[in-house]
Amino acid sequence: MTDNDRLRVAVIIGSTRVGRFGPVPARWIAAHARGRGDLDVDMVDLADAGLPTVMGGDDESEPLPEPVAALGTRLAAADAFIVVTPVYNRGYPASLKNAVDWYFEEWSAKPVGFVSYGGAGGGLQAVEQLRNVFNEVHAHTVRSAVAFSDFPDRFDAQGRPTDAEGADAAAKELLDQLSWWALALKEARGRRPFTV
Ligand SMILES: Cc1cc2nc3c(=O)[nH]c(=O)nc-3n(C[C@H](O)[C@H](O)[C@H](O)COP(=O)(O)O)c2cc1C
Structure with missing residues (x-):
């Protein structure tokens, strides 16, 4: 593997609630990603990002709010994303929708993987909705x-899954697919910018 083949993945903690659980699975999947050797990880915590929830008008000459520009630089640098999401009322948190909506090209022609958590459904209702949302910004889930x-x-008190074997296998499957798509789409973007 050359340095050119190394891939940057942004792990996005989708919940911002006081006392949230989100950082636990986020740290777990980030450790898996780092352990592979082909992925560099940027942990994006939306609780720290300070994105406004009120958007500006349509005047494109207006500068972006500083937190939007700062996070945009990090998302633009990523080759892939892992979104860590809970389920809130059968959907995903508003903080996550706000983050998706502030950007467009930053997501485009890049893969997105999901780690979810919740009650009996494991947060998959949120994931299914997010697949539609990311499709609209030309991301591949x-x-x-x-x-x-x-x-x-x-999870145990140290933030490790209690079913380590099952969770590790699921993480590997997700990361194998994410890294395949990330490299394929990075190469494709390098040959021809995504402008369609
Ligand atoms: C507003 C709200 C709505 C929720 N709705 C659901 C739900 O529909 N299904 C479910 O299984 N859990 C639901 N939960 C439980 C969350 O999955 C659980 O609180 C989880 O810890 C939230 O993630 P967080 O701690 O990272 O914010 C809800 C929690 C909140 C705060």
Whole structure:
């Protein structure tokens, strides 16, 4: 592997709630990604990003708010994304929709993988909705996702999944697919900018 083949993945913590659980699965999948050797990880915590929830008008000469520009630089530098999401009322958190909506090209022609958590459904209702949302910004969502159902019982006090074998296998499947698509789409963007 050359340095050119190394891929940058942004792990996005989608929940911003006080006392949230999101950083636990985010740190877990980030450790897996780092451990592979082909991925560099940027941990994006939307709780720290400071994105406004009120957007500006249509005047494109207006500068972007500083937090939007700052996060945009990080997203633009990523070759792939892993979105870590809970389920809120059968959907995904508003913080995540706000983050998707501030950007467009930053997501385009790049793969997105999901780690979700929730009650019996493991947050998959949120993931299915997010697949539609990311499709609109020309992102490719990878098929395999990691879902933790009844999640408080699925992690120990150190933030490790209690079913380490099953969780590790699911992480590998997700990351294998994500890295295949990330390299394929990076090469494609290098040959021909995505402008369609
Ligand atoms: C507003 C809200 C709505 C929720 N709705 C659901 C739901 O529909 N299904 C479910 O399984 N869990 C639901 N939960 C439980 C969350 O999955 C759980 O609280 C989880 O910890 C939220 O992620 P967070 O801690 O990272 O914010 C909801 C939690 C909140 C705060």
